[in-house]
Amino acid sequence: MQRLELKEVNSTNLYCKENMAFLQDKTIVTAKKQTSGRGRFDRAWIDFGEENLFLSLVLKGSDGFLPVYSNLTQYMSVVLCHVLENYGLKPEIKWPNDVLIDGKKIAGILCETVMRGHEFKGLVLGIGVNLKANSEAVLQITDKKVTAVNLELNCEIDKEIFLNELLEEFFGRYDEFLKKGFHFVKTDYLRYANFLDKEVRVKVLSEIKSGLVKAVDNDGALVLENNGEEFILTMGDIIM
Numbered sequence: 001m002q003r004l005e006l007k008e009v010n011s012t013n014l015y016c017k018e019n020m021a022f023l024q025d026k027t028i029v030t031a032k033k034q035t036s037g038r039g040r041f042d043r044a045w046i047d048f049g050e051e052n053l054f055l056s057l058v059l060k061g062s063d064g065f066l067p068v069y070s071n072l073t074q075y076m077s078v079v080l081c082h083v084l085e086n087y088g089l090k091p092e093i094k095w096p097n098d099v100l101i102d103g104k105k106i107a108g109i110l111c112e113t114v115m116r117g118h119e120f121k122g123l124v125l126g127i128g129v130n131l132k133a134n135s136e137a138v139l140q141i142t143d144k145k146v147t148a149v150n151l152e153l154n155c156e157i158d159k160e161i162f163l164n165e166l167l168e169e170f171f172g173r174y175d176e177f178l179k180k181g182f183h184f185v186k187t188d189y190l191r192y193a194n195f196l197d198k199e200v201r202v203k204v205l206s207e208i209k210s211g212l213v214k215a216v217d218n219d220g221a222l223v224l225e226n227n228g229e230e231f232i233l234t235m236g237d238i239i240m
């Protein structure tokens, strides 16, 4: 596997998108510093310093865009939970793929598709994990609660070891995930899910849908019930 370690970059995802033509399948790109890290819905991803993980994986199948790619971020959220759990943490997933500890976000995942015209060129799966942050710095973020591994464990962990564990777990089961899809990780996903049977509001583009979470279906979509009506959401952000 190709591995690129960048000193400083605007965003590892952007770097991969711009260099997609030169990057092989399963290339691993990390950066010590991101000056313009992005999250879902174009939100900023804060850089808490070089001990944190800024990672993008380039994934190129030979069969064009596969429907299973829509569940890659959910697969990665389960992988992250397994790795964090092995450090003694109790991770939770907020649909679709936010990883939290005790309601505070510790990791985020952003998957982007690269097309040239109608031709599928590849995917960039970006992962940010807060491994080391200062307790004051996390409080500066006011739109959500945020934490980091060091703050939860009261000790620091090694970034390279964490990265290797993550890659081993992700690629170790990747081929099986591609064959079986979301169903392959559904039981684990639900074990970590912190939103089942809760009344939630979900921001879907500029609309808010509210209701009781009845299930996550076999495609990873969120099933909500409101006044006897059922809604199936394939994208959005839960505001609890």
Ligand code: BTN
Pocket (backbone or CB within 6 Å): 010, 011, 012, 013, 014, 034, 036, 037, 038, 039, 040, 041, 043, 045, 053, 054, 055, 056, 098, 107, 108, 109, 110, 126, 127, 128, 129
């Ligand atoms: C989110 O929770 O909204 C997703 C955050 C994804 C952040 C990572 S950090 C590495 C990669 N580069 C980026 O610019 N974003 C992703």
